[in-house]
Amino acid sequence: MPSIYDAIQDDHDTHRKLLDQIADTSGDSEERRKAWKTFYEDVKSHAAAEEETFYSKLMNKTWGQDAARHSVHEHQQLDDIMEELNEKDMSSPGWLQRFETLKHDYEHHMDEEEEDVFSRAKEVFDAGEDEAFGDRFLKRKKEERGLIEEKREDSLED
Numbered sequence: 234m235p236s237i238y239d240a241i242q243d244d245h246d247t248h249r250k251l252l253d254q255i256a257d258t259s260g261d262s263e264e265r266r267k268a269w270k271t272f273y274e275d276v277k278s279h280a281a282a283e284e285e286t287f288y289s290k291l292m293n294k295t296w297g298q299d300a301a302r303h304s305v306h307e308h309q310q311l312d313d314i315m316e317e318l319n320e321k322d323m324s325s326p327g328w329l330q331r332f333e334t335l336k337h338d339y340e341h342h343m344d345e346e347e348e349d350v351f352s353r354a355k356e357v358f359d360a361g362e363d364e365a366f367g368d369r370f371l372k373r374k375k376e377e378r379g380l381i382e383e384k385r386e387d388s389l390e391d
Contacts, residue, residue: 236363237287238351240370244279245343248272252336261324269323273315276339278377280308286370287354294357300350307342311335 235243251272258265284305291297314335321328358366 234364235367235371237358237366237370238354238363240367241279241283241287241351242347244275244374245347248276248279248343249340251275252339255332256336261322265323269318273319274378274381276315277312277381278374280312281377282370282374284308285373286366290362290366291350291354291357297353297357300353304342304346304350307338311339311342314338 251268254268255265255272258268284301288301288304291301314331318328318331318335321331
């Protein structure tokens with residue numbers, strides 16, 4: 234069972250690869266659509282699980298409140314860009330420009346979490362809690378992924 238840090242780091246590694254993969258595609262190609270769908274759904278479920286497990290625990294400390302609020306705010310900004318990208322034509326230059334903004338902002342967010350927030354979080358999480366919170370994170374992420382799939386199925390039925 235991974236620690237909370239390893240679980241988040243593993244997702245970040247996957248997200249970085251997907252961002253690069255999407256950046257290497259062009260137009261409204263099957264490759265871009267598939268990579269985007271994977272990225273979109275994984276980031277949405279990751280962010281929700283991270284907020285409900287990792288950041289909720291950090292709220293116990295005064296400094297953690299600021300770190301959590303900052304990261305949750307960044308999640309919202311990234312989510313807004315992702316929703317905007319969902320509405321745009323993938324073959325338009327505007328899509329790629331907006332995607333580059335998302336890529337830059339999300340890479341900054343991941344770096345900030347890994348370099349700053351993780352080290353400070355180790356003051357809040359007891360060594361024995363790392364794996365328990367890692368397990369909670371993964372379970373919550375799976376639940377969120379199911380909700381995304383349900384929502385997609387409902388929209389296909391309409």
